[in-house]
Amino acid sequence: MQPLTPIAVLVSGAGTNLQALLDALRGSSLARVTRVVSSRPDAGALERARSAGVPACVLADPGDPTELVAALGDAELVVLAGYLRRIPPGAVVRFRLRMINIHPALLPAFGGPGMYGRRVHERVLASGVTLSGATVHYVDEEYDRGPIIAQWPVPVRAGDTPESLAARVLEVEHRLLPFVVLELAQRGVPRTPVRLFAAGPAFVIDDQPALRFGDAR
Numbered sequence: 001m002q003p004l005t006p007i008a009v010l011v012s013g014a015g016t017n018l019q020a021l022l023d024a025l026r027g028s029s030l031a032r033v034t035r036v037v038s039s040r041p042d043a044g045a046l047e048r049a050r051s052a053g054v055p056a057c058v059l060a061d062p063g064d065p066t067e068l069v070a071a072l073g074d075a076e077l078v079v080l081a082g083y084l085r086r087i088p089p090g091a092v093v094r095f096r097l098r099m100i101n102i103h104p105a106l107l108p109a110f111g112g113p114g115m116y117g118r119r120v121h122e123r124v125l126a127s128g129v130t131l132s133g134a135t136v137h138y139v140d141e142e143y144d145r146g147p148i149i150a151q152w153p154v155p156v157r158a159g160d161t162p163e164s165l166a167a168r169v170l171e172v173e174h175r176l177l178p179f180v181v182l183e184l185a186q187r188g189v190p191r192t193p194v195r196l197f198a199a200g201p202a203f204v205i206d207d208q209p210a211l212r213f214g215d216a217r
């Protein structure tokens, strides 16, 4: 039986991905969110942490690796959920292959510095691609560049606006992130990269994202 994996969640905004994680891990014997760390004092995610009884703090200097590593404490897995600051190299090294991020597009496209929130979906629509989606990847020294763990596509619809596309991608994010966290916890947060490959008959069934994964094992 895997010991319970303590998880720290890094946030900067509303915290809907944090909420999806809290809801999915409620009563789990595999993993638990033990702390929430914010880059902003006004992040809505802080209220969600407090409502769930999870200790939360705000970083004085998100660029300081010593402060960040101390705030992450005994976390075995660190999850960036709507976190908008670059992780300082000293903290990346400390949590190599134990720090993951969710991004609202199919990386490596539509990622990088400045690519967050509405801007991502604007660029996706402007490019003319017909598939967007969500990506969970390991964090390295650059924004949105670390090894990919899992992705799920979201078809672009005629007439989509950045808001309508963002809403459907967020729905997939709220399923993909908890799925990946539980998968990593189940495996004891291995020190070698994990990749999960989409499985199952279809990406969307009855208009609902039909997330199912296998892997290369």
Ligand code: GRF
Pocket: 012, 013, 014, 015, 016, 017, 018, 045, 081, 082, 083, 102, 103, 104, 116, 117, 170, 173
């Ligand atoms: C999400 O789309 C996430 O991928 C991006 O920021 C958005 C807001 O996330 N990084 P949340 O509601 O703060 O979790």
